Amino acid sequence: xxxxxxxxxxxxxxxxxxxxxxxxxxxxxxxxxxxxxxxxxxxxxxxxxxxxxxxxxxxxxxxxxxxxxxxxxxxxxxxxxxxxxxxxxxxxxxxxxxxxxxxxxxxxxxxxxxxxxxxxxxxxxxxxxxxxxxxxxxxxxxxxxxxxxxxxxxxxxxxxxxxxxxxxxxxxxxxxxxxxxxxxxxxxxxxxxxxxxxxxxxxxxxxxxxxxxxxxxxxxxxxxxxxxxxxxxxxxxxxxxxxxxxxxxxxxxxxxxxxxxxxxxxxxxxxxxxxxxxxxxxxxxxxxxxxxxxxxxxxxxxxxxxxxxxxxxxxxxxxxxxxxxxxxxxxxxxxxxxxxxxxxxxxxxxxxxxxxxxxxxxxxxxxxxxxxxxxxxxxxxxxxxxxxxxxxxxxxxxxxxxxxxxxxxxxxxxxxxxxxxxxxxxxxxxxxxxxxxxxxxxxxxxxxxxxxxxxxxxxxxxxxxxxx
Numbered sequence: 001x002x003x004x005x006x007x008x009x010x011x012x013x014x015x016x017x018x019x020x021x022x023x024x025x026x027x028x029x030x031x032x033x034x035x036x037x038x039x040x041x042x043x044x045x046x047x048x049x050x051x052x053x054x055x056x057x058x059x060x061x062x063x064x065x066x067x068x069x070x071x072x073x074x075x076x077x078x079x080x081x082x083x084x085x086x087x088x089x090x091x092x093x094x095x096x097x098x099x100x101x102x103x104x105x106x107x108x109x110x111x112x113x114x115x116x117x118x119x120x121x122x123x124x125x126x127x128x129x130x131x132x133x134x135x136x137x138x139x140x141x142x143x144x145x146x147x148x149x150x151x152x153x154x155x156x157x158x159x160x161x162x163x164x165x166x167x168x169x170x171x172x173x174x175x176x177x178x179x180x181x182x183x184x185x186x187x188x189x190x191x192x193x194x195x196x197x198x199x200x201x202x203x204x205x206x207x208x209x210x211x212x213x214x215x216x217x218x219x220x221x222x223x224x225x226x227x228x229x230x231x232x233x234x235x236x237x238x239x240x241x242x243x244x245x246x247x248x249x250x251x252x253x254x255x256x257x258x259x260x261x262x263x264x265x266x267x268x269x270x271x272x273x274x275x276x277x278x279x280x281x282x283x284x285x286x287x288x289x290x291x292x293x294x295x296x297x298x299x300x301x302x303x304x305x306x307x308x309x310x311x312x313x314x315x316x317x318x319x320x321x322x323x324x325x326x327x328x329x330x331x332x333x334x335x336x337x338x339x340x341x342x343x344x345x346x347x348x349x350x351x352x353x354x355x356x357x358x359x360x361x362x363x364x365x366x367x368x369x370x371x372x373x374x375x376x377x378x379x380x381x382x383x384x385x386x387x388x389x390x391x392x393x394x395x396x397x398x399x400x401x402x403x404x405x406x407x408x409x410x411x412x413x414x415x416x417x418x419x420x421x422x423x424x425x426x427x428x429x430x431x432x433x434x435x436x437x438x439x440x441x442x443x444x445x446x447x448x449x450x451x452x453x454x455x456x457x458x459x460x461x462x463x464x465x466x467x468x
Contacts, residue, residue: 071103078111081205085109088204088214097221104231105197105220112194114238115202136344136369137391143183143373144380152178152381155187162272166259170279171289176357177275179378180282180364181245188244191268192237196220196249200240216240219249228256228265235268243267244274246364247281255281285363286356291334293357293375294342296326296350296387305347305444306433310426312338318353326388344372346446348395350387368426398447403428406447409455410435 071089075082085106092102111117142148155178156163163174178187185191197220204213223229236242242252247267256265259276267274300322307313307321315337323341325331333339339353352372361371376386398406400422407417410431418427429445436443439454 067099071099071106073103073107076110078116078205081109081111081116081201084205085201088217092218092221095218097218098225101221101224101231105217106201108195109198109201111205112198112202112238115199115206135393135397136372137393139369140373140376143179143377148182148186148377149380151187152182152377155181156381159271159275162275166272166276166279167289170276170283172279172282172287173289173378175378175382176282176287176293176361176374177278178381179374180278180361181275182377183370183374184241184246184364185244188271188274191244191246192235192241194236194238194240196234196236196240196242199236199238200249203240213240216249219253222253223249228252229268233266233268243277244271245278247277251281252277255284281363282360285360287360288334288336288357291336291357292332292355293361293378294352294354294372295331295333295339296389297323297341297353298326299323299351305343305442306437308341308343308351308444309430309433310340312340314338323353342368343444343446344368345392346395346448347442347444348392350389350391352387395446395448398424398449398452402449402452403447406432406452406455409452413455 070086071093073082073085073089076085089102089106093099156174163177166172166177167174181187197217200213200217200220204210204217220234223234224231234242237246241248244267247256252265252267255277256267257273257276257280258265260266260270260272262270264270265273265277267277297318303322315331315333318339318341319331333355336355339355342352342354343349344352358371358375361374362368364370364374379386403424404420404422407420407422407428410417410428411420413435415431415434416427417431418425424432424447428447432447432451433443433445435455436445436451441451
């Protein structure tokens, strides 16, 4: 090794050691301050409590995805009802009705014995209804009974201001409103204990009036969607008619009124709304305030009963034919110019001239006996009892089956009876009248046992190609 270099290295070694020591001291000093700062920070943190751990955000429950596709219903226990409901439910939603509402109306339906029991055809056929099945004098016993008339008079007294206001606004005589109210629900005493949706569903499944029932179900949905009534309000009678004056859903939409001003058309609980709704319905159907619905008349001897053919004629014509009011005096019609002659129990019973208002009553129920009961009971409530002529109760009425036999026998001989249904309606009575003429009988159109026996007789009877 070069001695000079060695000497140089020996001189540098102490310097090297001193430099390294200085570096260690400086590094320690810097570290001390870093540690001190860290400890101070930790102490400050501890003084303020444990470090705050961010709380997890509460779980926001997402709304369930809206249901789509066909609604799944529990079984009603009736295969036909289940199949119909699945199909109708899809059609209702396809027509734009709210899914939840469709479900609420249909999920609880169940078969009713009256509609889907073994005796359905007999129990709900029109011929089974009282206005068709009973002789008219028996049918009138309830609406003309003392209990019903007294109850109507009590309502007339207790609801006087309301009835006066309804009569003034809609132009319908209050005695008529009371009569219909009594006929439909005994003045609200029984408005039915069925659910309208279930009753109409049963009608649809039974099948004879399916389209009618389905259209009324659509109307029921509209009632709720428009806020006229709540789902739970929709109680009804056995055929789906609702409230104290028994409106079908489509009639409710067209004619229901909020007369008491509470924002709801409550024909179930509000007497004012129910009466106003009935008045609105009758007014829009053509009722004329102050005009008679009918006048009992006296006919001259040897009267031609073929004039009781359902045709309206001028009052001058009837007066010229010898008709007079049974109570005497002139006819008071308040401007009504046309009337038809009606002999509901033949020439031995009461006879009436019927006016336009009688046909307006039939917008509620197409049976003549129903409209007749409305007119008579309304008059009785205000103290005018009728009829004055006694009913021919000695004439045993024909049964429904016997009327069918009579209709079929008439049809076999060329008389037009319409449907062979056991109902002695207008066309059947015209056919009877035409047959009576061929036999030299009083042609009053009343289907008596004598007429039936003649039709069944082995002796030939005249045949025709239509009725007069």
